[in-house]
Amino acid sequence: MAFSKDFLWGGATAANQFEGAYLTDGKGLSTADVITAGAYDHPRQVTWQKPTTGETGSTDFGFFTDKRQVPEGTVPAVIDGEYYPSHTATDFYHHYQGDIKLMAEMGFKTFRLSINWSRIFPNGDDAEPNEAGLAFYDHVFDACQKYHIEPLVTLSHYETPLNLAIKYNGWADRKVIDFFVKYATLVMKRYQGKVKYWLTFNEINFMDNAPFLAGGVIDGSPQNRAQAAHNQFVASALTVKAAREINPQIQVGQMLAYGPLYAYTADPADQLKVQLQQQNTFFYSDVQTGGHYPNYRLKQYARDGIKLDDRPEDYELLANYPADFLSFSCYGSNTVTTHQDKGDAAGNFMTGVKNPYLETNAWGWATDPDVLRIALNTLFDRYHKPLWIVENGIGWADELTADNQVHDDYRIKYLQANLSSMRDAVTIDGVDLLGYTMWGCIDLVSAGTGEMKKRYGFVYVDRDDLGNGSLKRIPKDSFYWYKKVIANNGADL
């Protein structure tokens, strides 16, 4: 069975991992631009400087940390001699025409990309926007239109103008709501007729684990993270409100990082652990898509002494302007247990134990053949809103053969399993799914490790972890496979 004829097949990217040109045409620095390259075996770092003495250093950029991310008295900065992957990335800024043409060759119906906020408002709080930045995205959307590719645009994908981080502690300050809504309103108006689908914050639930990444929050205390999440919720609702006023055709979605959680054993304590741990994810969709704060989180805030700087009208906005659809990233499932000694699982964003039934890649991410059906049914049952899978895929250290080919049969195998599970959710269970965009459709820099060698694409890009390479694009075997899948609308995987 195939998908409906308007199903949106495509691929996904993010500006800071793809565009490069980090200071070109008036762009300001973003938080992503001060995060150095990492590697397979050590985390990426935020680099910082002490303005008084010039002393420099770096610190963990913050997955699963409660600590301040930048030492007191310092500011995040670009330091000579360090290597920052976002600065060139895979240079979509200068390759967009060829890249979009390659997407069209595969038959893409949609292309998920993000606007780099600091191209439009270099400092975040500027009075006037940067016209050259706006013009760049005009060209990109025009190229999409030429090939009848519907853009899906993330307004903020793991980058915040650096000035907002330094001056306001990022999203922890309510003032940032206004700066964001000004930016969102401007671009939704400017690209009216070119862009119908928008997402507010990429993986908004990473505010709990990685507040610098998710919201430019330098002092990521529990209080500040809760406030920053609240401010992003209000900003999302105001964005939906602005969209309604600009053009009721515009659809604004939420973007959630979601991997179903499994209990390792049938011990009820393990089931309870699953349920409680999932609240950390569902809290974000209960508010942004469901329209209200769930009791479990309010109780937790009360227990932890967290008090939000809120207004009664915030809650009216959340209830009246929830997300139109729920999009999510899903790479695999995670397994948890209360039983000790079951062994740790790797994976940069999620924690848990190794699932003995699943194979993993070199980074410890497991391939789960049923994950998308489970994820889609869970989210559709909970929210009854259209869904969109905006990230799924597998990172691999692809090898280029002597005759310039990449035989990525492991990627095809992963995608066959995932798409078949997605197809069952739609054709058997009746889940309302708008589209599917495979992550990193043209190779780009890894968000978690900063590496180039952790590749996801249908198209190989000649660039290595040290920043060498011609940036030439080379279609992999999966390019031709995906082209066929789109052509037969998923009937034959």
Ligand code: BGP
């Ligand atoms: C998601 C992010 C992406 C992306 C992807 C893969 O969480 O939204 O930006 O990079 O994960 O992760 P990684 O690049 O660490 O392999």
